[in-house]
Amino acid sequence: MSYKIADKCNGCGACVKICPVDAIQGEKKEVHVIDAVLCIECGACGRICPVAAVQDQSGTLCVRSKKSEWAKPQFNYKKCMSCTICIDTCPVGCLGLFHVSGSQNPHSYPCLKDAGACIGCGFCAIDCPVDAISMTVPNPDKLEIRNTKH
Secondary structure, eight states: OOEEETTOOOOOOOEEEEETTTTEEOOTTTEEEEEEETTTOOOOOHOOTOOOEEEESSOBOOOOGGGSSEEEEOOOOOTOOOOHHHHHHHTOEEEEEEEOOSSSSSOEEEESSSSSTTOOOOOHHHTTTTEEEEEEEEOOOHHHHHOOOO
16 A cells, blocks of 8 residues: 555645655645555655655654654674665665775675665665664764764
C-alpha cells in the first residue's frame, strides 16, 4: 500500500521535489496525488510535508521533521561483507564505496557519500543480509564539532 495525500494539502510541492521515483504529481496550490504503482513507500514525502497532509500505509498522518533529524545509515564494518546490496537498493544513490588506502584488505566498504541526498528511508538497513547497517539520527553536537575550523 502506498502513501496518500489528504485534502488538507496546500500544493506547495515539497513532496514532489523529495520523491525519488517521481510518484507525486499536482498543480501548485492544489491537492497533490501519489501514484500507488510508483510509490516505493520511503516516507520522505511525509517527513517533508509542512502541513502534515501525507498519510502512511496505515492511514496515519505523517509528522514533519527537519532533514537534519532524519535517520542516516551507520555501518558496522566488522559485520559488513562488502556485498554492495545497500548501494544497489538506495533509491537516491547517496551511498558509495571507499577503500582504506595502504590497507592489506582488498575490500571496499559502503559509506554515506552524500548525506544531504539521503532521505532516511532505511532501505539499505532493511536489505543488508548481515545486519551491518543501523539507521540513527545524527548527533547535532558532533556535527558542529566536525564543521568547526581550528
